[in-house]
Amino acid sequence: MSIQEQYRQKANELLSSGTVKMVIGYGSGSTPDRRRPLFIRSPEETRNLVLDAACELNLSGYLLSEGLLSDKKRVAIFLKPEGIRTINILAAESQLNADQIVILGFDCDGTEIKELNGKSAGDFSTVIDALKKNPRENKDRELAENLENMSAEERFSFWQSEFSKCIKCYACRQACPMCYCRRCIVDCNQPQWVNTSSHTLGNFEWNIVRAFHLAGRCVECGNCDRSCPVNIPLRLLNRRMAKEVLDAFDHFSGMSASQEPVLASFKKDDPETFIL
Secondary structure (H helix, E strand, C coil), X not given: CCHHHHHHHHHHHHHHCCCCCEEEEEEECCCCCCEEEEEECXXXXXXXXXXXXXXXXXXXXXXXXXCCCXXXXXXXXXXXXXXXXXXXXXXXXXXXXXXXXXXXXXXXXXXXXXECCCCCHHHHHHHHHHHHHCCCCCCCHHHHHHHHHCCHHHHHHHHHHHHCCCCCCCHHHHHCCCCCCCCCHHHCCCCCCCCCCCCHHHHHHHHHHHHHHCCCCCCCCCHHHHHCCCCCCHHHHHHHHHHHHHHHHCCCCCCCCCCCCHHHCCCCCCCCCCCC
């Protein structure tokens, strides 16, 4: 039996037994290489589930849909390690109750799908710990290395050029499971903190503010990159912020549901190199 069939069977059993009220997974997309979110409520629908290397989207943001978890019933969801880290962060930030989530964990190594054993976020602590010690190889490693070797002026010029393409569609915000504010700072107009026009200053304000809001929270799932219609490499910026946080505070986001947010906690051994 293929991995896909095994997971279909698991989803069917969870729904048939009444363990969960819904399974959030992947279905066929508009083209053969695309996958879309699938929300399944009956065992019969599980035959439409797809699980392959094209299942890249971090689905955890859908758990925050208004009213989905308010009845205290459980929901099953297909998640890669990045998505499991997201569940831990959302639980730590009191956005959901991790006990309501049944995780159908999997990972992908190239084209091969690998089963991850466990049901709750806590069951995957070894997987997450391994990610901290051995980060995934970046597909855009060459560009990342080039950025590292640039001077501050060259990097500024690079991001200025990239952000100039931004059309302020906010697709990155909508796709990111960490952007769950009911009213985003860019939607506030009294006072207006961020210029809504799609020009250099407004684009810089928006993208830099968002990067700071994700510092110590981003799990590098890549939802922002994939959703950007003008292909701005947003993951590079967020990855650099994550590296700064890891180097300065040894904080790897999403380790557990009890992990304190890096910018809302204090340790006596925190470095104080930023103090003049």
